Amino acid sequence: MAQNWMDPQVIARTTRIYGAFVLVLSGLAAWDVLSTLFFDISIIRGKRPWRWPMVLYFIARVCMLLHIFAMAVNLNAISEIPCQEVTWISKVSDAIGTCxxxxxxxxxxRAVWHRDIKVTAGLFALFCGQIVVWCQTFRFSKSAWNAQRNVCAVISTAPRSILVTVFAYTMAFDLVILLLCTYRLSAGPRNSGLAKLLLRDGIGYFCAVFGANLIQMIFAVLQLNPVMNIMCLPFALVVSVVASTTVFRNVFTSYDAFSKDSSGPTSGSKVSEGIAGLSAGMSGRPRFNLSHNHSTVGPTSSNDIPLGEYKSQHETITVTKVVDIDVDHGGHPKYAPPEKSMGL
Incomplete structure (x- = not known):
């Protein structure tokens, strides 16, 4: 015999399961924030160069915590609370965090495509569409206090068509982002550490978020009861925020690692310059090197003796004297006449 999902007893049982599931997700969200707290503190204390996308990074994390803790209070209250206000907070934070x-x-x-105008316009058009779709769900979410079960009971959620559209649109949007990044990065050098990092993170993010949104969309399609319709809604948000902020942190922490690499100009410097360019590109403005020192890169050879530096307004001129040393068969050096050279 098929189970009647609209039975009040079944709804009460699924509500208890939902409340326990939200508590688990609250622990996961708190663990993610605490385990990466040193990165956040380094930004706040100014130890890392400020980029305005860091505002989005903090907004996403705050929205995740607001949503999951509001849901935890909503479903595990020990006394009567303003259910509709708490539901509204969780709903708005969910929409903002996802977007x-x-x-x-x-x-x-956009940074990977070097701020190409066509790609930028297309992506921001899709992003605006995502905001419009999410805004359609606000007026349907309602809950009320149930004194018998001592819980904020979910009364109604968005219709099936809107819920399916929201998560299908999000999944399609993530797929477009993945394809654009993969196409652009595959056209570049295959052995680039930056390309490997972005491909790995991009594929990992897509798989995690696609799976979470797919599960939630399946529950929305089934329309078993108001609780089951949104059972995986907080799960999708937590996975999305954790995955996207991890991608964000990896770019900056990898830049720190590569910038400290002293293996030589042909290995670490090019990779660090690429990651620095990406982190600057995410801020919407290019990053320029204002130092016009054109002296030779690398250690000074034994016969290249620095004599001094002369600094002008735009460049630094290093004057050196090059001494050619010839060694005869007896092992005694013979000094050639010195000649002066200017390394510009």
Whole structure:
């Protein structure tokens, strides 16, 4: 015999399961924030160069915590609370958090494409469409206090068509971002550390978020009861925020690692310059090197003796004296006449 999902007892049982599931997700969200707290503190204390997308990074994390803790209070209250206000907070934070995570990936894709106007316009048009779709869900979410079960009971959620559209649109949007990044990065050098990093993170993000949104969309399609319709809604947000902020942090922490690499100009410097360009590109403006020192890169040879530096307004001129040393068969050096050279 098929189970009647609209039976009040079944709804009460699924509500208890939903409340326990939200508590687990609250622990996961708190663990993610605490485990990466040193990165956040380094930004706040100014130890990392400020980029305005860091605002999006913090907004996404705050929205995740607001949503999951509001849901936890909503479903595990010990006394009567204003259910509709708490539901509204969780709903708005869910919409903002989901859209901000997509915007973080949009900026990264824009940077990979070197701020191409066509790609930028197309991505931001899709992003605006995502905002419009999410706004359609606000007026349907309602809950009320149930004194018998001592819980904020979910009364209604958005219709099936809107819920399916929201998550299908999000999944399609993430797929477009993944394809654009993969196409652009595959056209570049295959052995680039930056390309490997972005491909790995991009594929990992897509798989995680696609799976979470797919599960939630399946529950929305089934329309079993108001609780089951949104059972995986907080799960999708937590996975999206954790994945997108991890991608965001990896770009900056990898830049720190590569910038400290002293293996030589042909290995670490090019990769670090690429990651620095990406992190600057995510901020919407290019990053310029204002130092016009054109002296030779690398250690000074034994016969290249620095004599001094002369600094002008735009460049630094290093004057050296090059001494050619010839060694005869007896092992005694013979000094050639010195000649002066200027390394510009």
């Amino acid at each position: 901000v995570t997509s915007l973080i990936l949009v900026l990264r894709t």
